[in-house]
Ligand code: TXA
C-alpha cells in the first residue's frame with residue numbers, strides 16, 4: 406500500500422526524508438512535491454528502479470526522464486558540460502528552479518532514463534522537500550511528473566493519489582506546488598540552444614542570459630527526428646475533449662453563448678466545463694449566459710496574472726473533468742513569460758483543437 410505522509414513544505418522532518426531517501430536507494434518509488442508539479446522519483450542510476458517508474462505511469466519507454474540533483478556537482482555527476490560551456494551561467498542564474506538543461510550524458514545514468522539518447526535532462530529543483538529528498542537518498546533522482554501518462558500533471562498530493570495509489574511506496578504531501586506548470590526544458594547539446602518545452606522560466610529570461618535561444622515550434626513539430634520525444638504524445642488531457650478559445654473576452658463570450666445554444670438544440674441538457682479568466686466570466690455573467698445549470702466554471706484568475714493562471718491550470722482541468730462534461734472550453738492567455746507554457750499545455754490537452762476569430766483584431 407502507498408504511504409501518504411504529510412511534510413512541512415518549508416521544513417520537512419529529517420526523519421521522514423531519511424526513510425523516504427532509503428526507499429529510493431533500495432529501488433522504490435517516492436512521489437514528492439517540487440516547485441513546479443509533483444514528481445515520481447526513483448534512483449536514476451538503477452535500471453530496475455527506473456523501469457518501475459515507466460510501469461507505474463504507463464509511460465511509453467521512448468520518452469526520457471529528467472534527472473533531479475541537489476547541487477551543481479550532482480549535475481556534473483550525470484552530465485558533461487555542453488560543447489559551448491553555457492550550462493554553468495544558466496545553472497548559476499536559474500538553479501535551484503524550474504529550468505531543465507539537456508546536456509551530453511555520462512555512462513552511469515540508467516539507459517532507460519535517457520531512452521537511448523546520448524543526452525540527459527538535468528534539473529535542480531528549489532522545493533525544500535525535493536532538495537531534502539535528493540540529499541537524503543544520496544543518488545540523483547529520475548522523476549517525471551507523478552501522473553498516469555497523458556493525464557494533467559499533479560499539483561497536489563491528492564492528484565498523485567488519484568492516479569498512482571497502490572503503485573508507489575510513498576507520497577510526500579507538501580501541499581500545493583507553487584509554479585503549477587513544469588520546468589522549461591532547454592536543449593544545450595546543439596547551437597543555438599533550443600527550448601524544447603516552455604515552462605516555469607520564461608523565454609524572455611533565458612534571452613537575457615543567452616544571446617540566442619530558439620523555441621521549438623509549438624504549433625506543429627518540425628519534420629525529421631523528434632528532438633523531445635515527449636512532444637509527440639497527447640498530454641495533460643482530461644477525459645473530456647478540450648477546445649482552446651483564442652481571442653478577446655468579447656469574442657469568447659459570444660462564442661460560448663453560441664455553443665450553449667447549439668448544445669441545447671432539441672432540449673438536450675448542457676454539460677460544459679469552462680476554464681476562463683475573471684474578465685471573461687464577468688462578461689458572461691453580465692450577458693446572463695452564466696450562471697446556468699450544467700455549466701461548471703473554474704476561474705483562471707485575472708487575465709494579467711499569468712503566474713496565478715499557471716497555478717490553477719492543472720487543478721482546474723482535473724476538477725472540471727470530475728463533473729464529466731461533454732466538452733471543456735479553456736481560454737488562452739498572452740504568449741509572454743509563463744503564458745507560453747500555459748498556452749502550450751492547453752493546446753496539447755486540446756490535441757490542437759483551437760477556436761479563434763477568422764480576423765484577429
Ligand atoms: O517540472 C518538471 O520538469 C517536472 C518535475 C517533476 O521536475 N518533471 C517533468 O517530467 O515534467 P516529465 O517526464 O513529465 O517531462 C520531461 C520532459 C519530456 O517532455 C521529455 O521528453 C523531455 O523532458 N526530456 C527528458 N530527457 C530529454 C532528453 N535527453 N532530450 C530531450 N528531451 C528530454
Ligand code: MG
Nearest residue numbers: 549550551558
Ligand atoms: Mg509529464
